[in-house]
Amino acid sequence: MLLIHCPYCAATLPELEFAYAGEAHIARPADPSTFSDEQWRDFLFIRTNARGLHFERWRHVHGCGRFFNAVRDTVSDKFLTTYKAGEPKPELEALLKAAGKDAAE
């Protein structure tokens, strides 16, 4: 079972309490009426589908109920970090450096 750190509960908890909620940092269009069909298609359906590091939303559905964001490696399933909704994307290079250090220890 994965252990996921909830930034609101400030605790690392079992995967069974969480639900995956798709890719993170997909901003709603600021002026939707000006969107073309192609732009709508991209907003609604086109996702990164990353092989490797992926910014994604999770919800602590059977805990505090909050949505938050995570960086997960889709190959190894390892979580690099989790952070509160609304916070900026973390710097990937610094994260990888920290993760590399962890692996070496």
Added chain:
Amino acid sequence: MTSEGPVRLTLLPEAARFSLRVRQSDIAAAARAFGAALPARIGQTASAGPRSSLCLGPDEWVLHTSTDDAEALQQAFAAIAGAAPHSLTDISDRDRSILLSGPLVEDLLSTGCPRDVSSIPLGAGVRTVFDTVQVVLIRDGVTDFRLEVARSYLPHVMALLAMANLELAVAAG
């Protein structure tokens, strides 16, 4: 409710429960109306007289009190509704509480709860799952836990607990 095994399972009598949602800026006013603290850290509890609160989320608390006090509690919150907008929902009938006591209570809960039950501090509570059923688990003592379960899931959870309790009895010889 009878169950053989090292852990005593008791279905507690009906009690009053409320789900409170309130904004950060209005927490102090809500706590004054409630008459007890509304702890800011998820998992913490506070109490005064028959009333107790458990923080379940950044803006969410579950409030407990006696059935006699339920109306007074609702009136106290109604009085601040204008100044401190909030949502107070009566969920008394939604859940039932099971009291689990005995030295093997952590082992029994671990049969269905994926959390490290032993890491829950005394007097703390968490929302979690027991065999896929969402529950609220509160630690009242070193070997005493309260499990709040939606009443429709009560037979399912009770049957699982009774079965696991029996297995613990057999294992203990």
